[in-house]
Amino acid sequence: MAKTKVISVANQKGGVGKSTSVYNIGAGLAMSGKKVLLVDVDPQGDLTKMLGLRKPHDLPLTLGNAMNDVISGVPPGEHPEIRHHHEDFDFVPGNRTLSAVETGLVNVMSRETVLRQYVDSVKRDYDYVLLDCRPSLGMLVINALSASDYVLVPVQADYLAAEDMTELLGTVQSIKRQINPRLKIGGVFLTMANETNFRRDTVTAVKENFGKHLPVLHTVIPATVRLAEISTADKSIFRHEPRGRAADAYRGLVKEVLEIGEKQRGKSAECR
Numbered sequence: 443m444a445k446t447k448v449i450s451v452a453n454q455k456g457g458v459g460k461s462t463s464v465y466n467i468g469a470g471l472a473m474s475g476k477k478v479l480l481v482d483v484d485p486q487g488d489l490t491k492m493l494g495l496r497k498p499h500d501l502p503l504t505l506g507n508a509m510n511d512v513i514s515g516v517p518p519g520e521h522p523e524i525r526h527h528h529e530d531f532d533f534v535p536g537n538r539t540l541s542a543v544e545t546g547l548v549n550v551m552s553r554e555t556v557l558r559q560y561v562d563s564v565k566r567d568y569d570y571v572l573l574d575c576r577p578s579l580g581m582l583v584i585n586a587l588s589a590s591d592y593v594l595v596p597v598q599a600d601y602l603a604a605e606d607m608t609e610l611l612g613t614v615q616s617i618k619r620q621i622n623p624r625l626k627i628g629g630v631f632l633t634m635a636n637e638t639n640f641r642r643d644t645v646t647a648v649k650e651n652f653g654k655h656l657p658v659l660h661t662v663i664p665a666t667v668r669l670a671e672i673s674t675a676d677k678s679i680f681r682h683e684p685r686g687r688a689a690d691a692y693r694g695l696v697k698e699v700l701e702i703g704e705k706q707r708g709k710s711a712e713c714r
C-alpha cells in the first residue's frame with residue numbers, strides 16, 4: 443500500500459465546520475476506494491456524536507484511553523478503540539478523557555508526540571488518517587499537527603480574521619521547525635458561505651489576503667441546513683442529499699484532497 447497521508451483539520455475557532463468536513467471528506471475518500479481512519483481529537487466528542495455514538499462520554503474505549511496507554515508505555519497490540527462505520531471507513535471516538543490527557547501531558551516526556559506514536563501504531567492499514575482538532579492551539583492540537591503530513595484549515599466565509607490565521611500559521615511553522623519537518627499546509631477552504639458571501643470574489647479576496655502565505659483551495663462549502671442536518675442524520679452529505687450543492691462541494695473538496703495527496707506522493711517518488 444502507498445504511504446499513508448495523515449491530515450489534521452484545524453482552526454482555533456469553533457463552529458467553522460471542522461468536524462462536519464472531517465466526516466464528509468472521510469466518507470468521500472472512502473467512496474473513492476481509499477482506506478480511511480477518522481480520529482476524534484476533540485474532548486467534546488462532536489465527530490463521535492455525528493458518527494452515531496450519541497453519548498461519547500460513556501464510552502469505555504476512546505482515543506483518550508489509547509493515548510494514556512502510549513504515555514504508560516503499554517506496547518501497541520489490539521486496537522479495540524477502532525470502530526467501523528457503515529459508510530466504509532473506520533474511526534476512533536473521542537470524549538472528555540482527552541481533556542485529562544491534555545492536562546497531564548505537561549509532565550510527560552515527548553509530550554508533543556504522544557498522538558503521533560498512537561497514529562504510527564495504527565496507520566499502516568490506511569491510505570488516509572484524518573484528525574479532527576478541538577478549537578484551540580493547545581497541546582492536543584500541537585499533538586495532531588506533530589502527527590500530520592498536512593493541515594487543512596476551514597475558514598468561515600463571513601469571518602476572515604487575519605490575526606487568527608497568523609496565529610495558526612505561526613503554530614504550524616514552529617511545529618514544522620521544531621518537531622515535524624514534513625508538516626505542510628494542504629490548504630485553506632471557505633465554509634458556510636451564504637448568498638451574500640458566496641461569490642467568486644470572496645475566494646479572490648481570501649487569495650489576496652492569505653494566498654502569498656498559504657494555498658487557498660478552489661472549493662467553497664455553502665451554508666445549508668442539509669449540512670447542519672448530518673450531525674444527527676447518521677449519514678454523510680453523500681447519502682443525505684447526494685445530488686445537492688453541498689454534496690457537490692464536498693465532492694470537489696475530496697478531489698482536491700486526493701490531488702494534494704498525489705502531488706506529495708509524486709514528489710516523494712521523485713526524491714527517491
Ligand code: ADP
Pocket residue numbers: 455456457458459460461462463488577633634635663664665666667669670671672673
Ligand atoms: P467545528 O468542528 O469547527 O466546531 P462543526 O462542523 O461542528 O464545526 O459545525 C458547527 C455547526 O455548524 C454544527 O451544528 C454543524 O452541523 C453546522 N454546520 C457545519 N457546516 C455547515 C454548513 N456548511 N452549513 C450550515 N451548517 C453547517
Ligand code: MG
Pocket residue numbers: 460461462484488489574575576
Ligand atoms: Mg468540531
